[in-house]
Amino acid sequence: MYDYVIVGAGSAGCVLAARLSEDPDINVLLLEAGPPDTNENIHVPLGYLQLARTEVDWDYCSAPEPQCDFRRIPLPRGKVLGGSSSINAMVYIRGNPLDYDGWGVAGWSWGDLFPYFLKAEDNERGASRWHGVGGPLPVSENRSRNRIAQAFVDAGQQAGLARNEDFNGEAQDGVGIYQVTQRGGQRASAAVAYLHPAMERANLTVKPYMHVQRVLFEGTRAVGVEAQQLGETQQLRAAREVILCGGAYNSPQLLMLSGVGPAEHLQMREIEVLLDRPSVGENLSDHPGSYLVYTTDEPHSLLLALEPPALEEYEATQTGPFASNLAESGGFARVDAGAPAPDTQFHVAGLQIVDEGMTDPVEHGVWASPCLLTPRSRGSVQLASNDPSAKPIVHNGLYSEPEDMRRMIDGLRLTLEICGQPAMKLYCAEPFTTPEGDSDEALRAHVARTTYLVYHPVGTCRMGEDADAVVDEQLRVNGLEGLRVVDASVMPTVPRGNTNAPTIAVAERAADLIRGAKPLSAERADEAPSEPVAA
């Protein structure tokens, strides 16, 4: 018997396991479907390019997307200690104050979450009004410094955008080099940052290869879970709470497999309904991205990782191409002149990316990608069947709101403009994947052909103060007892930026709620800026 059973050792699950087990009188069990994080490609930053479709990836894909030529779009998700933070691109971004204030949920405004971003953080730049030190999560300068990534920043300035040295500081707008969740040139996943240091504790049990199939209830109270490990089914009991941290696809899937979800949908899959909750799995949002690829004769791209000196450099100083997070530079812009905050983010890699990285590049090149930060379209996660091993059906509903396509086209046009500046000329010598013209129609066709998801799904177990919300403002599942959801799925809308740091901040605050500690915000709200400042 454990006090807390946590399902999923991803960004949120690792934070909760570490924080809740700080109290030696509390027994915590952390269950993870995937293996331990021993694969070297997890820890050497550039190595993550080799992880897609391996045993550490759930390897989901979307249902055919009508506005994207009916393509099924890959949806990688980490299935390993650290979850998606073990396979992600390590970009450290918190989002914009307006995101959290816009959630409109008591306790989750920017002022409430800002202290938890600081608490989590150990920033190489030192402590300041904007940054924390001494927290578990290392935030570092990029140690690759690929010159093509830098050229994009110069080109962005030539196109009229501001230079931004810190996207998590005074202003979010502008172009620059991203800080990354690394220490000493190695990935700092949530497992490395939070879980590994806590694993020696006698009151924390971590079980990998444990695929949770459903939550067990007595009446409406969650009392444990049923899980499969290497073909054997086990029941694991929780005296206090079961906490779902399976991520935005798997947490709603688990709720539905447990009889919590839209009644009709569950009945059609022969699942006994415990609680009719139509909002479970709905409200999915993610950042749709498009991209441009150019090739060049200039031998400066990350393809250099294939040459012996790159490995020698990494082994000697943990710098160079192997330290790259791929998307080294980028930034934030407003393509809609009236937008109150950035609506477009750029990710730029000094690499010819072919077939979403599934085919090896053969030439030096550059990949420049705009994504839409504030999509209005919504999708859903549904069950394919009552079989827990069946992949969920994910409809993103991309561009179902025509406004999203218009802004995506504008974002692509701005990216083309930046790539056409003198600083990028050398690297954008030959178009490889670019639109066939510059009309709206040509750009629309290019967006449809290239749209991918930037791997930031949220919203499928939405928190809220209304009766339809899946979880309340304490992240307890509405209508049930002893059950919470703590992961990216509880975010009502996707923040303007990458979602690992926001998920970690949400989990840090959830840990305080669960253990009944006074939330930090009351003491430190004065440190949080209330308005985003234009660059």
Ligand SMILES: Cc1cc2nc3c(=O)[nH]c(=O)nc-3n(C[C@H](O)[C@H](O)[C@H](O)COP(=O)(O)OP(=O)(O)OC[C@H]3O[C@@H](n4cnc5c(N)ncnc54)[C@H](O)[C@@H]3O)c2cc1C
């Ligand atoms: C390829 C990629 C690149 C990304 N790049 C960035 C980036 O550069 N910067 C950034 O900030 N964010 C990035 N993200 C997004 C970020 O990593 C996620 O938003 C974040 O990790 C989500 O955390 P989570 O806790 O919600 O879910 P996850 O970290 O996905 O954790 C869920 C965990 O639960 C486990 N699990 C699920 N179901 C079960 C079950 N039934 N039984 C047991 N265990 C289960 C999973 O295996 C997984 O370990 C990226 C994501 C991906 C996939």
